[in-house]
Amino acid sequence: MRNPSSSSSFSFAAAQQQQRHPAAPAAPESAALSEFGREMQAGLARRPRSISPKYFYDAAGSQLFDRICELPEYYPTRTELRILGECAGEIAAQVGPGAEIVEFGAGSLTKVRLLLDALEAPRRYLPIDISGEHLAAAAERLRADYPELAVQPIAADYTMPLVLPAPLPGAGKRVGFFPGSTIGNFEPDEALAFLQLAARMLRGGGLLIGVDLVKDPARLHAAYNDAQGVTAAFNLNLLRRANAELDANFDLEGFAHAAFYNAPKQRIEMHLVSRRAQIVSLNGERFAFEEGETIHTEYSHKFTVEGLRALAVKAGFRPGAVWTDPERLFSVHWLGA
Known part of the structure; x- marks a missing residue:
């Protein structure tokens, strides 16, 4: 999911x-x-x-x-949040100051808060989601908590080519944020096509992507068939x-x-x-x-770390740091664009 x-x-x-x-x-x-x-x-x-x-x-x-x-069975969210929290400083160093964050499939804007808290003076946040009503409400809550941040929600299908607003004057890197292992919802050729699209949109910046890893089938079954x-x-x-x-x-x-x-x-x-x-x-x-x-x-x-890095290279990214939890249930990758 x-x-x-x-x-x-x-x-x-x-x-x-x-x-x-x-x-x-x-x-x-x-x-x-x-x-x-x-x-x-x-x-x-x-x-x-x-x-x-x-x-x-x-x-x-x-x-x-x-x-x-x-849910207790659904390990991806809490595991990814733990990685983002524990590795926030290292992630912020990759992103750099004054960044503009573009989140694909932003949902409730929960995970990005850990990233925003760690970044140095982020300039703007551009969350993209297909559920416009849900996105607008979440964006309003985020504005209240981050009054210095420009929050500009975009109600759109992020799998389609779209034109983002021009970077703000003096902004740093434009960095994509794609958590939750949503990349797994694509067929392999579609995952490649999306990453190629993202690489073009984020040229000069990078992509921070969450990826669920191959693991015990029983654990996976429980995560998608909760009690x-x-x-x-x-x-x-x-x-x-x-x-x-x-x-x-x-x-x-x-x-x-x-x-x-x-x-x-x-x-x-x-x-x-x-x-x-x-x-x-x-x-x-x-x-x-x-x-x-x-x-x-x-x-x-589900992916292996090596498999995701190979896919990223094929899409035009430069794979960088990888962060995982101790059980290697989940991974977060920095991909330079």
Whole structure:
């Protein structure tokens, strides 16, 4: 996971379409014309069925993801926060003074606070996230806590090429921040494409990226199948959102959350499984599901340190320092652009 996009992850083909919240029939834009609506219809029509995980993150989905990050089974968030806290001084030395921080898939702006606290006089923070409402509220809270920092949120799909504001006069490096191992949501070729895009955007600066590491499959399974069922609710929220925004009639009781570790491909796969034979309508179109048929909703690839560094070189970065926890569950990399 996650946060924030082939069709089953953040594909760069699909990502050329920007998500916008569709409206009820009386609103200016119909569900049939919304990006979410088009991708959902296409995802249900293809075999195997799939939808990009970027559509998890409406306001409710973003709140559920925040709860996932606090679960005892979900080690990535607390482990990455520990690394960022313990290694903040070394990270700040790589970033330098007066930096402009660009966060991809910013979410609730929690982790960046550890970075901001360690940096020397950061000039501006540019958080990018697809959930504009959630981002705006988080940015307002950050402004209150960091009144000297220019906070300029950008509601956008960060997997698409976008033009950032010109650097502020006298600013230092422009540094990307991509925590949470969201890089794992991409297929390998898509991860390369995103890193190449980031390298161009951050030229002269660098990228600080969090990467989940290959580990015991049992630990991975527990992280995506928590005892409280929050990850299941997060997954099923995609169907609730489709009902609310796309004139769909998914029966949430008719689908089950399923997540498992595919060891040969070193990735978690997350699906919604039809509990029975059923027919679902979406914007007037009907889709038949067999019992056991799935909608694939997310990949979460795991990496070795060496594998991530090799990928970064291929994308045009210069790999630098790497920080890990004692158990080597998670890693944070500095990549020079």
